[in-house]
Every structure is written in structure tokens, then in C-alpha cells.
Amino acid sequence: MPHPEIEGALTGQGLRIGIVMARFNSLVTESLLAGALSGLRRHGVADEAITVVKVPGSWELPLTLATMAATKKYDGLIALGAVIRGDTPHFDYVAGEAAKGIGNAMMKAEIPIVFGVLTTNTLEQAMDRAGAKSGNKGYDAAATVIEMANLLRELRA
Numbered sequence: 800m801p802h803p804e805i806e807g808a809l810t811g812q813g814l815r816i817g818i819v820m821a822r823f824n825s826l827v828t829e830s831l832l833a834g835a836l837s838g839l840r841r842h843g844v845a846d847e848a849i850t851v852v853k854v855p856g857s858w859e860l861p862l863t864l865a866t867m868a869a870t871k872k873y874d875g876l877i878a879l880g881a882v883i884r885g886d887t888p889h890f891d892y893v894a895g896e897a898a899k900g901i902g903n904a905m906m907k908a909e910i911p912i913v914f915g916v917l918t919t920n921t922l923e924q925a926m927d928r929a930g931a932k933s934g935n936k937g938y939d940a941a942a943t944v945i946e947m948a949n950l951l952r953e954l955r956a
């Protein structure tokens with residue numbers, strides 16, 4: 800018996816996408832933002848269908864995302880941030896709460912909220928993932944939000 804196999808398409812036409820970028824470690828997060836915008840455009844999301852919101856740090860991401868999701872103006876959201884360990888326990892609180900808060904916001908909003916928050920030990924590792932060496936996680940986040948927004952549309956249809 801053949802079984803249905805469903806995957807979201809990578810076509811961005813008609814999708815409304817919001818990006819929330821944390822300015823903390825902005826050298827990294829501005830590169831993630833450039834990658835995300837490039838990924839959205841490459842997959843056909845219209846410029847006027849993209850909203851970019853900037854907040855002080857990753858701690859501020861969950862509330863901002865939840866507020867945007869509640870407006871019902873977006874098919875999907877992307878969270879961008881960089882939490883770098885350094886030698887302070889602040890890292891665990893900020894990274895942990897950002898992950899938990901973004902996850903909670905997504906489940907309440909019932910739209911995809913892609914986790915584009917880097918959590919690394921060093922600035923160099925973060926830069927590597929923001930376009931310097933190991934791709935750009937912002938670009939990857941764009942592809943993921945498009946795939947997931949299309950998948951959810953299909954599953955709900």
C-alpha cells in the first residue's frame with residue numbers, strides 16, 4: 800500500500816514572514832539577519848512581506864515573537880540571536896530562557912517560529928556559523944520557516 804509522504808515546499812511566494820533579531824553580539828546577529836533576508840528572497844518571499852524587528856538581546860526574543868504571532872499577520876517567524884558563553888553563568892539563563900520561551904511562544908501561536916539563536920563557547924564559533932565558515936544559520940532559518948509554513952498550510956487544508 801503506498802503511503803502519503805508530506806513535506807513542505809520551499810517556495811516563499813505568498814508567505815508573510817517576521818524576523819526578530821537580538822542586537823547583543825550584533826557583529827554576529829547582523830550577519831545572521833543578512834543571511835536570513837538573502838534566504839527568504841532566494842526562495843521567493845516578497846520584500847514587502849518581510850518585517851524585521853530588532854530587540855536588545857536574546858532574552859527579549861520570546862515576548863516579541865509571541866506579540867507578533869498574536870497579530871496573526873505572519874505565516875512564520877524567525878528568531879535570531881547569539882548567546883556566547885564567556886565566563887559568566889548569565890549564558891545559561893539567557894540561552895535557556897530564550898530556547899524555552901521561543902518554544903512556548905511557538906506552541907501557543909501555532910505558527911512556526913524558527914530557532915536561529917546561536918549558543919556557542921566563543922565569538923569565533925558564532926562567526927563561523929554566521930557566514931564565516933560553516934554556512935549561515937540565518938539562511939538556513941529562512942529555508943526552514945518557508946518549509947514549515949507551507950507544511951502547516953498543507954496539513955491544515
Ligand code: INI
Binds near residue numbers: 823858884889
Ligand atoms: N544577550 C544575548 O543575546 N547574548 C548574550 O550572550 C548575552 N549575554 O551574554 O549576556 C545577552 N544578554 C542580554 C540579555 O539578552 C538581555 O538583553 C538583558 O539581560 C536585558 O533584559
